[in-house]
Amino acid sequence: MNKTIKSFSKARSRFSVQNKSLLSEADKNIFLQQENFKDFKNLLNETDRNILEIGFGDGKHLYRQAEINPNNFFMGVEVFESGLANIYKRIIKNDLRNLKIMEGDIAEIINKNKSLKIFTKIYILFPDPWPKSKHKKRRLLKKKFILDLKNLLKENGKLIIKTDWQDYAEEIKVNLNEIGLTFKVNEGENPFKTKYEEIAIKEDRKIFNFEIKIEG
DSSP states (O other): OOOOOOSOOOOOOTTHHHHHHHHHTSOTTTEEEGGGOOOGGGTOOSOSOEEEEESOTTSHHHHHHHHHOTTSEEEEEESOHHHHHHHHHHHHHHTOOSEEEEESOHHHHHHHOOOOSOEEEEEEESOOOOOSGGGGGGOSOOHHHHHHHHHHEEEEEEEEEEESOHHHHHHHHHHHHHHTOOEEEEOSOOSSOOHHHHHHHHTTOOOEEEEEEOOO
């Protein structure tokens, strides 16, 4: 059996025991694990605007978007327990009702999902660039994965991708062109920056902000 290539690599943390304990007792209406996932349609609220963020890190962007858009429903997927625990505590503390989070590998989650055209927007902000040549096969944004995301988006939905690694941006452009998706690359700062965006700005790296609109 071929071993699946992961787009992430977990490292041990001294906080992992506390995070595991917190998440093991988490409200199942807010926090879900991949092993219990069946279909996105079972998790979303009855709203026309469902928004997904993949790899939300510390959750700063995801939480703020949910907070200021109470009529939209947000779903976040992350593999790292530290980010999941961090945002879960904020959801509970502030009784935020329009946000759910899931622990798991998004590629495997999508493979289990059957519903199509359910999200109005999907964010992937600063995915691991795997800068070493031997590791580039681990990059998340390959053609098949982008096509899977396209199938999750409603007509006129948007896929937002940000990266501060130029060669990754060039790879994404090639993949989008080969798939035949229309996109534009914007410049300018997001008022709700992720941790990695703040680092990129501090280190004066150019940020490539892709906006892909799904038509038809």
